[in-house]
Amino acid sequence: xxxxxxxxxxxxxxxxxxxxxxxxxxxxxxxxxxxxxxxxxxxxxxxxxxxxxxxxxxxxxxxxxxxxxxxxxxxxxxxxxxxxxxxxxxxxxxxxxxxxxxxxxxxxxxxxxxxxxxxxxxxxxxxxxxxxxxxxxxxxxxxxxxxxxxx
Numbered sequence: 607x608x609x610x611x612x613x614x615x616x617x618x619x620x621x622x623x624x625x626x627x628x629x630x631x632x633x634x635x636x637x638x639x640x641x642x643x644x645x646x647x648x649x650x651x652x653x654x655x656x657x658x659x660x661x662x663x664x665x666x667x668x669x670x671x672x673x674x675x676x677x678x679x680x681x682x683x684x685x686x687x688x689x690x691x692x693x694x695x696x697x698x699x700x701x702x703x704x705x706x707x708x709x710x711x712x713x714x715x716x717x718x719x720x721x722x723x724x725x726x727x728x729x730x731x732x733x734x735x736x737x738x739x740x741x742x743x744x745x746x747x748x749x750x751x752x753x754x755x756x757x
Contacts, residue, residue, distance in 0.1 A: 627702035
């Protein structure tokens with residue numbers, strides 16, 4: 607999907623797994639023939655999305671006092687369940703740069719047995735403007751260690 611306005615662009619990271627900003631996700635979900643079935647909204651206030659979309663709300667703001675670690679397993683299960691049912695998922699935060707990228711990286715670490723660097727590179731390759739903030743990278747390192755220890 608392309609647009610002249612960078613904030614409205616959504617990017618496919620993997621088949622049926624997309625990343626975007628709040629505005630980009632909202633626009634994609636409002637299209638009459640949108641094939642999205644699921645959305646992960648990592649934003650303080652849960653946005654109202656199109657009826658019929660299965661939504662997971664992660665009320666985390668983008669600041670150093672926040673952590674996504676406690677939400678990674680829930681997000682991974684949500685994405686996996688959607689994909690098992692042939693669903694199409696968009697993961698978004700306000701700008702589609704840090705929180706949403708971290709959540710998708712956590713999914714790649716678990717689902718594709720990637721390390722943190724590989725997972726971030728996969729997200730950054732799909733969306734070059736993405737940049738996970740250092741406090742969420744620390745969460746990803748902890749998530750990877752947890753995943754390796756429990757595999």
